[in-house]
Amino acid sequence: MSVIRVLIADDSPVARDVLRHLLTREGDIQIVGEARNGHEAVALARTLAPQLITMDLSMPVMEGLAAIEEIMHTRALPILVVSDRFEAAIAGQALALGALEVMPKPALDDTESSSLLERVRLLAGVAVITRLRPRALKTYQTLAAPPTHRSLAHVVTIACSTGGPQALARLLSRLPSNFALPVVIAQHMSHGFIEGMAQWLDSLCRLPVRVASHGEVLTPATVYLAPSESDLEITFDHHFRLVESPIGALYHPSCDALLTSAAAVYGRKAIGVILTGMGSDGVQGMRAICAAGGMTLAQDEASSVIYGMNRQAINAGAVQRVASLDELPELLIATTQGSFHCGSSHS
Known part of the structure; x- marks a missing residue:
């Protein structure tokens, strides 16, 4: 050893x-x-x-x-x-x-x-690369999206764990201010740190970023983070519901709880994205969205810090499209234009 x-x-x-x-x-x-x-x-x-x-x-x-x-x-x-x-x-x-x-x-x-x-x-086994002095996060060009009149009939849900904060920064910072769909994220995080992460992402993004609260109504063109202290679900009247995590739960917050609720509420108009992270949380939720006729996307291995959650979702047949981290914003924007359609899984 x-x-x-x-x-x-x-x-x-x-x-x-x-x-x-x-x-x-x-x-x-x-x-x-x-x-x-x-x-x-x-x-x-x-x-x-x-x-x-x-x-x-x-x-x-x-x-x-x-x-x-x-x-x-x-x-x-x-x-x-x-x-x-x-x-x-x-x-x-x-x-x-x-x-x-x-x-x-x-x-x-x-x-x-x-x-x-x-x-x-x-x-300890993660490969990291030496960075150039200029910080890359601030040089990403924000992608353009035409005005759209989509309502709360659609939602983007994202599951991520280890390496997720950096991946979210690159993905969300490239979405335009008129990206019309609400974006709801379950990122595994130690208790007490999610507010700081929301403030950091908010400083990078054109869309407002905040921690979701119980009873809050989903708003288009807004990014929500699930609090780590509770699981986050979406109700049929488009409100957030905070649910106590099951005793002995390994992951906080639960990605499966969020994505499964989105599948039940939005059906074929639910969009699930699974990013870098360890474990299998999110696989069940991606399956549910796929079974409901929604769209499922996964970050590819090359751009992942930990190729775990996304790999398991891909292997389970719950992912319709595998893409690099830099391709994902373009695919999400294409959904608001109606130019991306669900299809068979491929990389």
Whole structure:
């Protein structure tokens, strides 16, 4: 069994002790170094070549965001942000700079400790690329779409997990302000961080982005994120309903809950998109949309951080069209023009 080499970056000795204890308790993870600030994290990333870095955001000398940016622009490595919940507002910036995921700091008896181990093991194997200094997200040309009078008879639902925030930024930032359909997203996220992600996406997109609330009416040309604390469903009168997650549920929020409700309400006018992510959440929902006669799209392997959820949906025969991340906005815009039609699955 190969050992995963991890660098911990956190200015708190207590936090480093907790992370070291949790990560090394099963013997498959080795802590190769500990950084007390962002400057040390950048230096140790170069000399120790870890397979993954856990990064705090609030640190002296050089804060976590600056360290992430420097690492991703010099010698890119997988970065998992492990930070306090009150820093959720800047967690989106960490994702924009190249961090793969964000999660809260676990306690020794925290149930999220197992989630920490799972994510470290998964993300350590992710291939990341060194970024050019100019930030690509801000250079995407917004695609044009003609005015349309489509009503709430149509909806776009998106399922995503690991790598999803970055994929959503690239996809949503290319939709025009007159994209007439509501877009509803279930993105797996640790509790407390979804508001920060919504603020970040809102700053990038022409469409307004916000977290959905119970009883809210769906509005065209608006992007909604499901809160992580509850599952999100769409009712037959086009309102949102927040439902308590089942006990022992692995994924928060549930992609299947959202997509299945869309299939039931919208039928052949439901559009399901499944992006990068681990696990199988969303496959059942994509099946439901496909069976109802709706449109189903999946991100391809080459543009995925984790080719998991989308791969399983494709293998299950629940996907009619496989496309790169840069092709998906064009396909969604084509739906508002009535120029894209459902067909057999192909890549």
